[in-house]
Amino acid sequence: MNKLTLTAPAKLNLFLHINDRRADGYHELESLFTMLDFGDELRFELIDQNEIFICGDVAGINKEDNLIFKAANALLPYRKVKKGVNVHLTKHLPMGGGVGGGSSDAATTLLALNTLWGCSLSIQDLAELGLKLGADVPVFIHGKTALAQGVGEELTPFEYPEKWYLVIAPGVHVSTVKVFTDPDLPRSTPKLKTPWKMAETRNDCEELVKKLYPEVEKTLTWLLKYAPSRMTGTGSCCFAVFDDEQTALRVLQEMPSSWQGFVAKSARESITHKQLATWLNKEK
Numbered sequence: 001m002n003k004l005t006l007t008a009p010a011k012l013n014l015f016l017h018i019n020d021r022r023a024d025g026y027h028e029l030e031s032l033f034t035m036l037d038f039g040d041e042l043r044f045e046l047i048d049q050n051e052i053f054i055c056g057d058v059a060g061i062n063k064e065d066n067l068i069f070k071a072a073n074a075l076l077p078y079r080k081v082k083k084g085v086n087v088h089l090t091k092h093l094p095m096g097g098g099v100g101g102g103s104s105d106a107a108t109t110l111l112a113l114n115t116l117w118g119c120s121l122s123i124q125d126l127a128e129l130g131l132k133l134g135a136d137v138p139v140f141i142h143g144k145t146a147l148a149q150g151v152g153e154e155l156t157p158f159e160y161p162e163k164w165y166l167v168i169a170p171g172v173h174v175s176t177v178k179v180f181t182d183p184d185l186p187r188s189t190p191k192l193k194t195p196w197k198m199a200e201t202r203n204d205c206e207e208l209v210k211k212l213y214p215e216v217e218k219t220l221t222w223l224l225k226y227a228p229s230r231m232t233g234t235g236s237c238c239f240a241v242f243d244d245e246q247t248a249l250r251v252l253q254e255m256p257s258s259w260q261g262f263v264a265k266s267a268r269e270s271i272t273h274k275q276l277a278t279w280l281n282k283e284k
């Protein structure tokens with residue numbers, strides 16, 4: 001019960017509507033989140049020293065700012081085992097790319113240490129703890145394709161077919177705060193009325209981000225030649241949707257070399273939860 005390796009998956013916002021701005025500056029939104037079977041790798045190992053260590057791909061983030069550290073710290077009051085932890089991070093997801101790598105790392109840390117440290121918190125408790133670290137953490141804790149409402153914390157599981165996605169990181173860093181504070185961001189999309197259709201949805205941040213970051217516009221224009229495509233979150237990553245892996249991989253091969261990309265399948269249940277269940281079965 002000392003070691004555990006988990007994948008912290010990427011998420012995509014299949015659409016993102018902004019309905020309103022609240023008095024505290026946060027935005028009311030509606031978004032369909034799905035998780036991919038591709039992400040960062042986190043290796044957890046309990047240690048005798050009463051410390052939280054993070055190693056691996058940590059360059060560019062101070063330890064205290066790393067969401068892995070913040071998540072581990074948040075669980076300390078619930079720890080039943082007097083052990084520290086060493087977390088080894090292998091980063092595969094672009095940072096600040098709208099695929100939620102930081103939030104996913106945080107959620108995966110909460111799920112892993114809840115088990116390794118014997119905290120016994122419920123999924124709901126972990127989601128509430130996670131929300132304090134970032135608006136996207138709860139969706140990774142629940143680990144299901146879900147419609148998010150409120151500021152992103154009201155989650156309703158949503159049945160959506162599994163598809164193949166080609167995700168491209170155009171190599172520009174988009175600041176979420178900058179997008180949400182821009183006066184030109186549309187903020188009054190009416191709330192969804194059921195039944196709604198995917199074809200009637202969009203990403204409300206897309207036009208603004210395309211204008212601010214021409215590389216994002218270039219990426220979307222290129223992807224749209226091959227398949228229906230959109231930006232995820234506040235960018236900069238963009239995705240194209242395919243019914244099969246081969247076609248997605250063929251397009252990836254044609255991608256300009258200045259961009260980075262990957263092909264992955266969406267999963268109704270997050271890969272982290274599947275891996276955790278397998279590990280728990282083995283440890284029984």
Ligand SMILES: C[C@@](CO)(OP(=O)(O)O)[C@H](O)COP(=O)(O)OP(=O)(O)OC[C@H]1O[C@@H](n2ccc(N)nc2=O)[C@H](O)[C@@H]1O
Pocket residue numbers: 013016025026027028029031097098099100103133134135136137150151152176177180181232233234235
């Ligand atoms: C809008 C999304 C959609 O997935 O964008 P991406 O970050 O994925 O691109 C997320 O919910 C973002 O989540 P996350 O990146 O965790 O945001 P937070 O750290 O909580 O907030 C960063 C900043 O974004 C703004 N913000 C965020 C969420 C929200 N519903 N309204 C906001 O106005 C606020 O200015 C806040 O200070």
Ligand SMILES: Nc1ncnc2c1ncn2[C@@H]1O[C@H](COP(=O)(O)OP(=O)(O)O)[C@@H](O)[C@H]1O
Pocket residue numbers: 061065066067068094095096097098099100101102103104105176233235
């Ligand atoms: N473990 C982590 N991985 C990635 N980013 C992190 C991590 N810890 C803190 N951060 C910070 O969070 C910011 C947003 O990260 P990320 O989740 O990748 O963006 P996005 O929500 O746009 O996908 C990064 O720019 C980085 O400064």
